[in-house]
Amino acid sequence: MLTNFQKAMEITTGTSSVRDIRIERIGAHSHIRGLGLDDRLEPRANSQGMVGQGKARKAAGLIVKMVQDGRISGKAILMAGPPSSGKTAIAMGMAQSLGNDVPFTMIAASEVFSLSMSKTEALTQAFRRSIGVRIKEETEIIEGEIVEIQIDRSVTGATKMGKLTIKTTDMATVYDLGSKMIDSLAKEKVLAGDVVTIDKASGRITKLGRSFSRARDYDATGADTKFVQTPEGEVQKRKEVVHTVSLHEIDVINSRTQGFLALFAGDTGEIKPELREQINNKIGEWKEEGKAEIVPGVLFIDEVHMLDIECFSFLNRALEDELAPLVIMASNRGTATIRGTTFRSPHGLPVDLLDRVLIISTQPYSIADVEQIIQIRCQEEDVQLAPDALKALANLATETTLRYALNLISTAQVVARKRKSTVVETEDVRRCYGYFLDEKRSTQWLKEQQGSLVFDALGDNDVTMATS
Numbered sequence: 358m359l360t361n362f363q364k365a366m367e368i369t370t371g372t373s374s375v376r377d378i379r380i381e382r383i384g385a386h387s388h389i390r391g392l393g394l395d396d397r398l399e400p401r402a403n404s405q406g407m408v409g410q411g412k413a414r415k416a417a418g419l420i421v422k423m424v425q426d427g428r429i430s431g432k433a434i435l436m437a438g439p440p441s442s443g444k445t446a447i448a449m450g451m452a453q454s455l456g457n458d459v460p461f462t463m464i465a466a467s468e469v470f471s472l473s474m475s476k477t478e479a480l481t482q483a484f485r486r487s488i489g490v491r492i493k494e495e496t497e498i499i500e501g502e503i504v505e506i507q508i509d510r511s512v513t514g515a516t517k518m519g520k521l522t523i524k525t526t527d528m529a530t531v532y533d534l535g536s537k538m539i540d541s542l543a544k545e546k547v548l549a550g551d552v553v554t555i556d557k558a559s560g561r562i563t564k565l566g567r568s569f570s571r572a573r574d575y576d577a578t579g580a581d582t583k584f585v586q587t588p589e590g591e592v593q594k595r596k597e598v599v600h601t602v603s604l605h606e607i608d609v610i611n612s613r614t615q616g617f618l619a620l621f622a623g624d625t626g627e628i629k630p631e632l633r634e635q636i637n638n639k640i641g642e643w644k645e646e647g648k649a650e651i652v653p654g655v656l657f658i659d660e661v662h663m664l665d666i667e668c669f670s671f672l673n674r675a676l677e678d679e680l681a682p683l684v685i686m687a688s689n690r691g692t693a694t695i696r697g698t699t700f701r702s703p704h705g706l707p708v709d710l711l712d713r714v715l716i717i718s719t720q721p722y723s724i725a726d727v728e729q730i731i732q733i734r735c736q737e738e739d740v741q742l743a744p745d746a747l748k749a750l751a752n753l754a755t756e757t758t759l760r761y762a763l764n765l766i767s768t769a770q771v772v773a774r775k776r777k778s779t780v781v782e783t784e785d786v787r788r789c790y791g792y793f794l795d796e797k798r799s800t801q802w803l804k805e806q807q808g809s810l811v812f813d814a815l816g817d818n819d820v821t822m823a824t825s
């Protein structure tokens with residue numbers, strides 16, 4: 358049996374390279390590239406995909422600034438406003454302007470109920486995903502200019518062996534190569550004359566550039582080749598590297614039953630509280646020794662009114678924890694029933710939680726703003742819109758919602774294509790308006806059909822905030 362202390366000693370942090378996978382797609386918010394604020398945090402009229410909603414964007418910018426300075430954690434913000442007034446969009450903008458090093462986790466409140474774990478565990482995991490630990494580690498690296506790579510293949514080609522000669526201005530060393538290293542050298546296209554660093558523990562190779570001494574080998578250099586000096590001193594040296602991982606990643610990697618692969622599968626299961634405690638203690642030690650730094654990030658809970666009273670009381674408590682991120686919530690509810698109770702409360706949140714939050718409100722858009730947002734979306738979706746059609750869509754947006762109008766862009770394009778036109782005209786928009794109901798017309802239709810649909814009961818007492 359290991360003692361607690363020994364177990365804690367084994368805590369590993371893995372590498373953070375897993376987190377760099379990003380896929381670019383056109384999604385509802387893919388046009389948002391930041392909050393569109395200037396250096397004084399004043400909102401620009403139309404920048405980084407953001408239009409209007411100046412006050413809310415400025416408020417969001419202030420919060421981002423405080424997070425970046427590490428001055429805000431354990432606080433909560435509520436974004437309240439009518440549907441499709443940009444609450445989620447602003448949260449995405451915040452995520453973009455926080456940068457890669459600050460963790461930003463986004464969950465929809467309903468996810469908490471659909472996972473194969475308890476609600477509080479799901480929330481705890483979301484909290485711990487949003488706290489980064491910046492770890493300084495000393496690693497052994499090999500750094501120098503490649504003199505020669507020599508590879509001997511066996512007759513069958515199955516096993517490969519080789520030798521790597523690497524030099525600095527002061528010395529040269531020859532290393533034996535295994536087949537894994539040979540493969541990574543081939544993958545990185547490392548040639549003689551390249552200056553590289555090789556992480557001894559992981560075998561990861563980083564090309565720094567080509568050596569100046571090889572600047573005359575024209576055939577081996579492309580136009581964008583970077584030239585660097587041959588390093589000085591020892592070939593093998595110790596170097597300090599810094600990487601940021603989230604507390605949740607550390608939890609998962611160290612939980613015996615799951616292991617590293619669970620991070621990719623997303624199937625992490627419940628994590629034992631004792632393990633978390635050990636990890637917290639260890640990180641506390643690292644912090645004191647100057648080896649680690651806590652980076653409080655942001656947890657965004659969208660549609661927060663979907664949480665129930667147990668989750669809310671968990672939040673109340675968790676926000677007071679020493680390791681708490683900034684929690685941003687969004688709700689489009691007016692006065693609504695708190696889930697799990699019969700009480701009604703503003704935004705569907707219990708008053709004791711409301712008391713702890715700063716509220717940012719989003720306002721309905723002016724028609725000029727709406728026009729600009731529609732134009733941005735057309736660029737994003739590669740749709741050409743005739744000026745009249747733009748006016749028609751903007752009018753529709755004020756009558757229905759912005760989101761409904763944005764959804765019509767791509768459908769109208771399909772209709773336009775059917776009549777072999779590359780430009781979307783008012784006619785196409787009008788047709789789509791006929792094909793697809795918006796929320797108001799759908800409600801109207803339900804009223805007319807009253808009783809003929811399954812589970813049809815009007816007068817549900819939850820209401821969303823008014824759009825205008």
Ligand SMILES: Nc1ncnc2c1ncn2[C@@H]1O[C@H](COP(=O)(O)OP(=O)(O)OP(=O)(O)O)[C@@H](O)[C@H]1O
Binds near residue numbers: 386387408442688
């Ligand atoms: N200020 C803005 N600038 C650019 N695009 C915006 C802006 N506000 C909203 N949008 C876009 O309009 C659409 C609807 O906005 P969003 O989804 O943010 O609304 P929401 O307030 O979260 O609504 P809900 O309460 O229904 O969730 C999105 O595609 C969003 O990217």
Ligand SMILES: [Mg+2]
Binds near residue numbers: 444445446659687
């Ligand atoms: Mg939203």
